[in-house]
Structure formats: structure tokens, C-alpha cells
Amino acid sequence: MKKTIKNLVIVALVAFTAFAFTNKAVEKKEIKTDKSKVVWKGYKVTGSHEGTIAIKSGSLSFDGDKLIGGEFVIDMTTISSTDLEGEYKGKLDGHLKADDFFGVENHPASTLVFTKVTASGKNAYNVTGDLTIKGKTNPITFTISIYGNKATTSLKVDRTKYDIKYGSANFFDGLKDKAIYDEFDLVADLEF
Numbered sequence: 258m259k260k261t262i263k264n265l266v267i268v269a270l271v272a273f274t275a276f277a278f279t280n281k282a283v284e285k286k287e288i289k290t291d292k293s294k295v296v297w298k299g300y301k302v303t304g305s306h307e308g309t310i311a312i313k314s315g316s317l318s319f320d321g322d323k324l325i326g327g328e329f330v331i332d333m334t335t336i337s338s339t340d341l342e343g344e345y346k347g348k349l350d351g352h353l354k355a356d357d358f359f360g361v362e363n364h365p366a367s368t369l370v371f372t373k374v375t376a377s378g379k380n381a382y383n384v385t386g387d388l389t390i391k392g393k394t395n396p397i398t399f400t401i402s403i404y405g406n407k408a409t410t411s412l413k414v415d416r417t418k419y420d421i422k423y424g425s426a427n428f429f430d431g432l433k434d435k436a437i438y439d440e441f442d443l444v445a446d447l448e449f
Contacts, residue, residue: 288329290311295311297441299437306338308337324401327371332366334365368388381403382402412444413440
């Protein structure tokens with residue numbers, strides 16, 4: 258009987274010790290939305306436009322000092338151009354919010370959820386995630402760099418995968434110099 262109790266105690270200690278060393282705490286670090294910035298840039302045959310869009314909420318998850326996950330909610334109602342002023346700015350901002358672009362009345366938020374994170378360097382990670390825009394979800398890959406409590410990333414998004422086909426030469430003939438390229442860029446500077 259004593260030997261059985263002693264064996265149970267030893268098994269319990271080994272199990273506890275193994276659990277303590279393998280169950281590292283995942284730390285979820287909230288994004289400081291007031292100190293973080295997302296810039297978008299869209300391209301057309303005759304030039305480009307750029308602007309900003311606000312992060313509603315977000316977090317990056319770490320296992321020790323290694324990035325293992327992340328999720329973001331983008332407030333689509335804040336999309337705004339920064340390269341125009343007055344009437345032209347109002348027209349572009351209104352059009353970006355309209356149904357033939359981001360349809361923010363019916364789709365006020367977009368999301369990005371990391372599904373796979375792989376270290377690619379000392380401070381860099383290759384990320385695969387699910388990007389949802391206008392209720393449509395598609396996988397996207399990108400690289401993110403982490404330095405202290407800051408992160409930077411750049412994503413190239415094909416808008417046609419999210420049913421944003423306005424001005425796309427792949428869907429409309431005869432656009433000539435009115436064509437808008439299918440891909441746009443998002444550049445994020447994050448603080449957490």
C-alpha cells in the first residue's frame with residue numbers, strides 16, 4: 258500500500274512538472290488603436306489615391322517572445338482619402354463607402370484572423386490569415402516584423418476576391434484610362 262501511494266505521488270509530481278513546463282502561458286497583447294495606423298493605397302491607370310482606415314480593435318498573441326497569432330477588426334466606416342481635399346475628397350470617400358466598393362452601411366467592419374504564423378527571421382514572421390471584407394473571407398499571406406512593442410506589415414489585397422469589381426478591366430471592357438487596378442496595398446504600423 259505504501260509503495261502504491263509513493264508511486265502515485267511520484268506520478269503526480271512528474272505529471273505536474275511536465276504540465277508546468279509544456280503549458281506556457283500565451284500572452285495576448287492588445288493593439289493601442291490610438292497609436293496605430295493603417296494606410297491604404299489604390300492604383301489606377303492614371304495614378305493612385307491613398308488614405309487611412311481605423312483599427313477598431315486588435316491583438317497579437319505571443320508564446321514568450323514568439324508571435325503565434327493575431328486578430329483585427331477594421332472600422333470600414335472610417336475609410337478616408339488623404340491625398341484629396343474638398344469636393345473631390347468628399348466624392349472619393351463617398352464612393353469608397355458605397356456598395357460598389359466597400360458597402361460600409363451593410364458591412365461596417367472587416368476582419369483579419371491569423372491562421373498560421375512561422376518565424377522567418379529574428380524579428381520577422383510569415384503569416385497566413387483569413388481576411389474578411391464585405392462578408393467574404395479569403396486566405397491572405399504577408400510578412401510582419403516585430404520590434405519591442407511595435408509591429409509593421411504590408412498586405413497586397415485583390416479587391417475582386419471580395420466582390421469589389423468597380424472599374425476592374427478584368428470584368429469591364431472599354432475602361433481604357435479609367436481602369437482601377439485590382440490590387441490595393443495596406444500598410445500597418447502597430448503599437449501594443
